[in-house]
Amino acid sequence: xxxxxxxxxxxxxxxxxxxxxxxxxxxxxxxxxxxxxxxxxxxxxxxxxxxxxxxxxxxxxxxxxxxxxxxxxxxxxxxxxxxxxxxxxxxxxxxxxxxxxx
Amino acid sequence: xxxxxxxxxxxxxxxxxxxxxxxxxxxxxxxxxxxxxxxxxxxxxxxxxxxxxxxxxxxxxxxxxxxxxxxxxxxxxxxxxxxxxxxxxxxxxxxxxxxxxxxxxxxxxxxxxxxxxxxxxxxxxxxxxxxxxxxxxxxxxxxxxxxxxxxxxxxxxxxxxxxxxxxxxxxxxxxxxxxxxxxxxxxxxxxxxxxxxxxxxxxxxx
Numbered sequence: 001x002x003x004x005x006x007x008x009x010x011x012x013x014x015x016x017x018x019x020x021x022x023x024x025x026x027x028x029x030x031x032x033x034x035x036x037x038x039x040x041x042x043x044x045x046x047x048x049x050x051x052x053x054x055x056x057x058x059x060x061x062x063x064x065x066x067x068x069x070x071x072x073x074x075x076x077x078x079x080x081x082x083x084x085x086x087x088x089x090x091x092x093x094x095x096x097x098x099x100x101x102x
Numbered sequence: 103x104x105x106x107x108x109x110x111x112x113x114x115x116x117x118x119x120x121x122x123x124x125x126x127x128x129x130x131x132x133x134x135x136x137x138x139x140x141x142x143x144x145x146x147x148x149x150x151x152x153x154x155x156x157x158x159x160x161x162x163x164x165x166x167x168x169x170x171x172x173x174x175x176x177x178x179x180x181x182x183x184x185x186x187x188x189x190x191x192x193x194x195x196x197x198x199x200x201x202x203x204x205x206x207x208x209x210x211x212x213x214x215x216x217x218x219x220x221x222x223x224x225x226x227x228x229x230x231x232x233x234x235x236x237x238x239x240x241x242x243x244x245x246x247x248x249x250x251x252x253x254x255x256x257x258x259x260x261x262x263x264x265x266x267x268x269x270x271x272x273x274x275x276x277x278x279x280x281x282x283x284x285x286x287x288x289x290x291x292x293x294x295x296x297x298x299x300x301x302x303x304x305x306x307x308x
Binding site: 068069070071072073075076 | 123124125126127128131194195196198201205271272274
């Protein structure tokens with residue numbers, strides 16, 4: 001089963017933050033309080049859309065053909081995504097300046 | 103190229119009927135919609151029926167063939183130009199002219215059903231009676247006439263829904279503002295379309 005990175009709290013829908021990273025090889029652990037990057041805070045569908053857009057060299061025409069939808073449908077989806085990214089960028093992540101520890 | 107799946111709609115029939123622009127727009131929509139609009143318009147010559155306004159359908163007046171042929175395209179052009187201007191005013195998106203003109207052409211395809219329904223002989227006989235103010239309440243053709251009126255009304259409603267969806271998709275607008283702007287544009291289009299038709303008619307039949 002493919003695991004998905006959870007970006008929001010299943011209880012209150014607030015954005016989650018990364019507290020702990022671990023090296024799978026030497027087991028070194030990095031702990032701190034790290035906000036997820038903007039692209040990481042997008043929904044699964046939005047992340048897949050961005051992935052496909054890059055895969056098709058940014059060509060909305062090719063992307064529309066691959067999805068089997070019209071050009072304006074894809075362009076409207078992209079416009080909504082741009083709005084969402086702008087909103088996420090405008091949000092000031094709490095405690096972003098806090099350093100992590102090893 | 104593989105087909106991606108996360109934008110597939112779960113109700114494709116409903117989408118095809120009321121928002122085909124989700125799948126088809128631009129040049130493809132124009133290539134389907136414009137010939138259908140012209141055929142529907144020309145088909146009117148067989149039943150003396152006219153699409154003489156963005157939302158109009160009238161039967162009974164004979165005109166030269168070219169007049170039938172230009173009616174549908176004039177309706178389409180008037181609405182496309184007005185909705186493009188409206189889109190430029192209220193949309194934040196980059197609008198492709200071909201999307202507005204193409205989707206508006208496709209939105210007029212229900213006119214073909216109206217044109218075909220008007221070929222029903224009973225409807226034509228009854229329309230001819232009404233034209234000479236024969237109001238016989240027991241005419242055997244009243245049922246056919248009523249049926250064509252109901253079909254025409256349903257097709258006009260369907261066409262308006264399609265025209266709005268075409269506007270929404272091609273200009274990326276939605277909500278109350280989009281509905282109000284569309285309604286005002288539709289009324290303006292109806293008035294301008296009628297004016298153009300009446301002017302043309304004046305020069306055609308005197």
